[in-house]
Amino acid sequence: MWGDIAIAFLLAFIVTFMATPYTIKIARKVGAVSIEKDERRMHKKAMPKFGGPAVILGFLVAVSYLLIVMSLENKIDLFGSEQYGMKLLGMFLGIIVISVFCIVDDIITIKPLVKLAGQVLAAIIVVTFGIRIDEITPAFLQTEELKELFSIILTVGWIVGVTNAINLIDGLDGLSAGISVISSVSLLIIFVLNGSPLISILLVTAISGALVGFLPFNFSPAKTFIGDTGSNFLGFSLSIISILGVAKTYTAVVIVLPLLALGLPIFDTVWAIIRRLIKGKSIKAIFRPDKGHLHHLIVSRGFSQKQAVLILYGIGATFGLFAIITLESGIWKALSFLLMVIVALGLGYKNFQSEKVETQRYECIQCKYIYNPKSRK
Numbered sequence: 368m369w370g371d372i373a374i375a376f377l378l379a380f381i382v383t384f385m386a387t388p389y390t391i392k393i394a395r396k397v398g399a400v401s402i403e404k405d406e407r408r409m410h411k412k413a414m415p416k417f418g419g420p421a422v423i424l425g426f427l428v429a430v431s432y433l434l435i436v437m438s439l440e441n442k443i444d445l446f447g448s449e450q451y452g453m454k455l456l457g458m459f460l461g462i463i464v465i466s467v468f469c470i471v472d473d474i475i476t477i478k479p480l481v482k483l484a485g486q487v488l489a490a491i492i493v494v495t496f497g498i499r500i501d502e503i504t505p506a507f508l509q510t511e512e513l514k515e516l517f518s519i520i521l522t523v524g525w526i527v528g529v530t531n532a533i534n535l536i537d538g539l540d541g542l543s544a545g546i547s548v549i550s551s552v553s554l555l556i557i558f559v560l561n562g563s564p565l566i567s568i569l570l571v572t573a574i575s576g577a578l579v580g581f582l583p584f585n586f587s588p589a590k591t592f593i594g595d596t597g598s599n600f601l602g603f604s605l606s607i608i609s610i611l612g613v614a615k616t617y618t619a620v621v622i623v624l625p626l627l628a629l630g631l632p633i634f635d636t637v638w639a640i641i642r643r644l645i646k647g648k649s650i651k652a653i654f655r656p657d658k659g660h661l662h663h664l665i666v667s668r669g670f671s672q673k674q675a676v677l678i679l680y681g682i683g684a685t686f687g688l689f690a691i692i693t694l695e696s697g698i699w700k701a702l703s704f705l706l707m708v709i710v711a712l713g714l715g716y717k718n719f720q721s722e723k724v725e726t727q728r729y730e731c732i733q734c735k736y737i738y739n740p741k742s743r744k
Contacts, residue, residue: 375569379576383425387584390421399473419597425577457496461489469596490526526606532632533602541586546683547601551575553628553687558612567612587673630686
């Protein structure tokens with residue numbers, strides 16, 4: 368197993384790393400370039416935003432190669448009782464659909480509702496091919512028809528929700544890619560500890576490798592952005608892999624562990640929906656961008672973009688560790704770990720802020736001395 372895991376990571380890494388420079392050239396030719404248009408934008412110059420296809424290519428090459436080789440070696444049965452062949456076909460078709468919508472969006476920009484329709488369509492395709500959350504059934508649903516309908520709605524909602532969660536957090540150099548790496552590694556550890564199907568382990572490893580191959584071009588100062596194509600692919604794929612990975616786990620964990628591992632983008636998205644509803648007082652307000660995301664708030668406190676990204680990496684890693692500790696040692700140990708982290712951050716943040724204020728005060732004094740209007744210097 369570990370040899371296959373190493374192949375999944377390295378092959379995805381190499382393909383993505385080698386393909387990304389080509390996507391930068393393609394982005395400039397087709398017009399997939401992000402240009403600063405409003406104060407929400409953190410970058411100050413035109414930037415290619417077509418890194419997504421390189422990540423998708425690395426993922427698909429690694430997964431396809433391993434599926435073929437492992438089938439020949441009889442290590443995996445794609446057409447057995449679990450029908451992983453059909454489920455993967457549905458996942459790949461969904462990736463194609465969501466990529467088509469998002470590539471168009473990266474080049475010419477489409478309306479949010481049109482992109483949402485593409486996400487829902489891709490999710491429905493996945494559900495049609497047998498990927499469902501069917502371990503959670505409310506007691507009041509007595510008939511099989513209602514249980515199946517609830518499963519379909521829950522699965523589509525989960526896929527579309529996580530897809531948008533990763534997409535919305537994509538606001539700083541290396542942010543969505545780095546957070547997705549942390550979430551992927553967290554899910555990988557959970558799958559290994561939980562005895563999850565090998566296919567889910569290989570899928571999440573391939574995503575991790577592809578993202579690590581892309582990050583050198585995306586971390587601050589970025590040479591390219593992952594774009595809507597990449598961020599939607601990441602959320603879409605991670606939502607599906609999380610279902611495949613914990614499908615045989617006891618009921619509560621089916622949603623809780625992936626929810627924790629993907630906690631940061633999910634929390635940011637839920638808070639964005641609540642914030643926009645309260646502020647805009649209409650459903651349409653949900654689709655209006657604002658500067659209330661976590662990365663905007665951290666930067667507004669005086670931190671640099673790179674510092675903000677590292678802070679959010681730490682928060683994302685804390686969510687992932689909380690999920691892992693919950694699985695391995697129980698909720699009380701996980702809560703005590705979280706409490707210790709909060710206390711440490713609270714104490715350290717106060718000291719860091721005081722130093723920051725002193726530095727800003729010193730700079731202000733220097734500015735007043737140099738640019739004193741009366742002295743005309």
